Structures are given as structure tokens and as C-alpha cells.
Amino acid sequence: DGGITQSPKYLFRKEGQNVTLSCEQNLNHDAMYWYRQDPGQGLRLIYYSQIVNDFQKGDIAEGYSVSREKKESFPLTVTSAQKNPTAFYLCASSIEVGGSIYTFGSGTRLTVV
Amino acid sequence: ILNVEQSPQSLHVQEGDSTNFTCSFPSSNFYALHWYRWETAKSPEALFVMTLNGDEKKKGRISATLNTKEGYSYLYIKGSQPEDSATYLCAFLGTLRGGYQKVTFGTGTKLQVIP
Numbered sequence: 001d002g003g004i005t006q007s008p009k010y011l012f013r014k015e016g017q018n019v020t021l022s023c024e025q026n027l028n029h030d031a032m033y034w035y036r037q038d039p040g041q042g043l044r045l046i047y048y049s050q051i052v053n054d055f056q057k058g059d060i061a062e063g064y065s066v067s068r069e070k071k072e073s074f075p076l077t078v079t080s081a082q083k084n085p086t087a088f089y090l091c092a093s094s095i096e097v098g099g100s101i102y103t104f105g106s107g108t109r110l111t112v113v
Numbered sequence: 114i115l116n117v118e119q120s121p122q123s124l125h126v127q128e129g130d131s132t133n134f135t136c137s138f139p140s141s142n143f144y145a146l147h148w149y150r151w152e153t154a155k156s157p158e159a160l161f162v163m164t165l166n167g168d169e170k171k172k173g174r175i176s177a178t179l180n181t182k183e184g185y186s187y188l189y190i191k192g193s194q195p196e197d198s199a200t201y202l203c204a205f206l207g208t209l210r211g212g213y214q215k216v217t218f219g220t221g222t223k224l225q226v227i228p
Contacts, residue, residue: 004156035218042117042218043202090157098214099145099164099206104156 002027006091006105013078013085013112021076021108023091031097032074036060037088037107046089049074050097078110085112115139117205119219126193127227133189134222136203140184144214145206148177148188151221152199160188160201193226200224 004025013019025032030051035043045058049068063082068074074093078085090107094100118137126132138146145164151157161170166181174191190197200221206214 040220042220044218045216099162101147101159101162102149102157102204104149104158106154106156 004091004093004103004105006089006108008108009106011108011110013110015112016080018077018079019085019110021078021089021091021110023074023076023105024072025074025093025103026072027093027103028071029093029095029103030071031094031100032068033092033094033102034058034064034066034074034076035090035092037090043090046076048097085110115205115207115215115217117203117217117219119201119203119222121222122220123223123225125225125227128193128195130193131189131191132193132224133187134201134224136186136188136205136219138184138186138203138205138217138219139207140182142207142209143181143184143205144208146179146186147204147206148186149202149204150199151202157202188222190224193224195226195228198224198226 007022033048034046044060046064047066049055065077088109091105092102094102120135148160149157161177163179168179170177176189179186200223202221203219205217
């Protein structure tokens with residue numbers, strides 16, 4: 001079955017440490033996205049990638065970094081520069097950037113202590 | 114920043130009741146509206162893609178309408194069942210300068226159906 005896998009489901013890190021969240025898809029989608037969800041807010045776009053070796057900042061990219069070395073994989077690194085990293089992170093993919101419907105992963109809840 | 118609002122934020126209905134909720138979005142530069150259903154501990158799943166003013170879509174007991182001129186979409190659930198309990202998200206796709214689309218999500222409506 002095609003889909004998106006995010007791991008781990010829950011992640012705990014100490015303040016000041018970088019942490020990488022995994023996102024893998026086997027849908028052959030060109031576009032991939034990272035969103036962040038905070039209580040009472042809509043999903044906010046961190047980064048997106050239209051194609052391998054290309055990615056663009058979203059609305060809240062500061063303190064995050066990504067890579068897209070393979071079509072299937074779009075890992076997100078939450079760096080120590082991110083002031084408020086505790087949140088729920090959701091990865092998505094679509095056939096292409098634009099009007100295509102999204103397929104989502106099940107998310108990673110990151111808690112920084 | 115595009116303003117996409119969903120109301121109510123949450124609601125509780127009895128099993129068998131019908132219900133509806135709203136997604137409001139900018140009435141200019143409309144490209145498409147997507148509805149997603151997000152059950153707890155699962156991934157959001159696409160329900161509808163709506164592109165034309167006056168669109169009506171239906172999937173079983175769930176249906177949606179679209180009014181792009183006034184900037185709103187309604188989602189209706191007929192005869193709610195406990196398995197309908199979920200958060201319903203709308204995503205507004207607007208066309209920006211340069212012709213590319215920006216996706217803005219609403220905050221969602223959390224529906225709880227009481228058996």
C-alpha cells in the first residue's frame with residue numbers, strides 16, 4: 001500500500017540539541033511538505049520541495065532545515081535556533097506543487113525539555 | 114497572510130443528528146478548496162476537492178457546497194454516527210502573483226458524535 005511514513009511518533013529532546021524527523025513516501029510524488037501544528041492554530045508550512053535537490057522556505061522556516069536527496073525522503077531537522085520547537089509536525093506529499101490533493105503522514109510529536 | 118476560518122471550533126452532536134459547519138476564505142484569487150477529515154491518532158484524509166462556484170460534492174452521508182463569490186464552503190453530515198467523530202479541516206488554495214498556488218489551512222472543526 002502506498003503512503004507516507006513518519007517516524008518516530010513521539011520524540012523527546014533536551015533543549016539545545018538538534019533533532020531530525022523522518023518522512024518517507026512511496027507514492028512517487030514529486031512534491032513534499034512539512035507542516036507544524038500548535039494548539040488553536042491551523043497547519044503552518046515550514047518547508048516544501050517541488051522536486052529532488054530543490055526546496056523552498058514556507059511561512060515559518062526559521063530554526064529548521066531540510067534536504068531532498070531522494071524523491072522518497074524529505075527529513076526535517078529542528079535546530080537549536082528554533083525558539084519554540086515543542087509541537088506536532090506533519091509531513092505531506094502531492095503529485096506536484098499546486099492544486100493537487102495532499103497525502104499526509106500520521107505526524108511526530110516533538111517535546112523539548 | 115490569508116485568513117481561512119472554520120466555525121464552530123468544536124461541536125458535540127447526538128448520534129443520528131445532522132450537522133454542518135463552515136469554512137470561510139478570501140473571495141479573491143480563488144483556485145480550489147479542499148476538505149480533509151482527521152481522526153485522532155491517524156493521518157488527515159482527503160474528502161473533497163472543490164473548484165467551481167456552486168460545486169456540490171457528496172460522499173455517502175457527507176456533502177459539501179462551495180460559494181466562491183462570497184467566500185465560504187459548507188460541510189454537511191447527515192445522520193451523524195460515532196465513526197464520524199474527527200476534526201474536519203479545510204484548505205484554501207489561492208493563486209498568487211506569478212501564477213502559483215498557496216495553500217492555507219483553517220484551524221479545523223472538531224466533531225464529537227455521542228452514541
